[in-house]
Amino acid sequence: MTRPSRVLSVIVCGAGPAADAGKLIKLAQQRGWTVQVIATPAALAFIDITALEAHAGSAVRSAYRSPGEPRSMKADAVIVAPATYNTISKLALGISDTYALGILAEAVSLPIPVVMLPFVNTALAARHPFRRAVGQLRDEGVRVLLGPGEFEPHPPGTGGQQLDTFPWQLALDEAERLTHNELREADPTAAPQPRRTAELPVLDQGGTAARHRVRRSPHRALASAGPPGAPAPSQLDRCR
Ligand SMILES: Cc1cc2nc3c(=O)[nH]c(=O)nc-3n(C[C@H](O)[C@H](O)[C@H](O)COP(=O)(O)O)c2cc1C
Numbered sequence: 001m002t003r004p005s006r007v008l009s010v011i012v013c014g015a016g017p018a019a020d021a022g023k024l025i026k027l028a029q030q031r032g033w034t035v036q037v038i039a040t041p042a043a044l045a046f047i048d049i050t051a052l053e054a055h056a057g058s059a060v061r062s063a064y065r066s067p068g069e070p071r072s073m074k075a076d077a078v079i080v081a082p083a084t085y086n087t088i089s090k091l092a093l094g095i096s097d098t099y100a101l102g103i104l105a106e107a108v109s110l111p112i113p114v115v116m117l118p119f120v121n122t123a124l125a126a127r128h129p130f131r132r133a134v135g136q137l138r139d140e141g142v143r144v145l146l147g148p149g150e151f152e153p154h155p156p157g158t159g160g161q162q163l164d165t166f167p168w169q170l171a172l173d174e175a176e177r178l179t180h181n182e183l184r185e186a187d188p189t190a191a192p193q194p195r196r197t198a199e200l201p202v203l204d205q206g207g208t209a210a211r212h213r214v215r216r217s218p219h220r221a222l223a224s225a226g227p228p229g230a231p232a233p234s235q236l237d238r239c240r
Pocket residue numbers: 012013014015016040041042043083084085086087088098119120121124159
């Protein structure tokens with residue numbers, strides 16, 4: 001079977017915007033991506049599985065496959081949207097108790113972009129564990145779109161009014177930019193991909209505005225170079 005040129009894994013968590021995940025699928029497909037959808041168990045209550053499967057043309061996965069079932073496609077980029085307080089916090093701690101977290105636990109170490117677009121209110125976003133989690137994930141090279149000009153937390157109880165403005169496109173733009181930059185590292189002759197803005201202000205761990213650089217984590221460098229005796233990234237079972 002011929003592998004599609006670019007595969008995007010969209011991980012959907014259990015928050016209001018999940019009901020509109022079809023918007024991201026459509027947008028990505030218009031830009032030439034093949035999309036596969038992974039839902040957390042909590043997200044299943046928010047999404048129309050049949051509609052998403054029809055959009056994506058493949059099954060929505062929320063659990064590990066049974067032995068003998070076909071594997072998912074290897075992803076060239078991963079977007080988590082909406083990313084919940086729960087999944088962001090657990091990913092930073094290394095917890096892998098859902099299929100979605102299992103995919104993410106591995107993807108963070110691989111040389112593919114992982115972009116998280118949170119949907120949290122100000123009460124959740126203010127928690128120290130959450131702020132720590134965002135900082136830790138950024139240190140590992142995850143692009144967390146949180147802060148001015150990106151996703152900005154809303155007052156508790158107002159989430160329902162924010163659904164129409166959830167910035168799906170931002171996540172896709174960023175995944176595309178980072179994917180292009182990964183390719184550039186492999187092929188320096190490829191044209192550079194400009195940032196959406198010159199610099200993106202985001203909240204640092206202390207909640208103050210800071211300038212964000214996309215960091216390349218030591219783990220990613222390790223995955224690219226390949227530790228002694230380890231399989232090359234292309235041999236890894238990247239998205240089971
Ligand atoms: C109606 C409803 C709305 C919710 N909205 C949010 C939300 O906006 N952000 C969030 O982080 N969690 C929200 N939650 C809570 C999550 O669904 C819950 O923490 C769940 O455990 C998340 O699991 P997941 O991260 O595996 O998807 C909401 C729950 C319900 C029932």
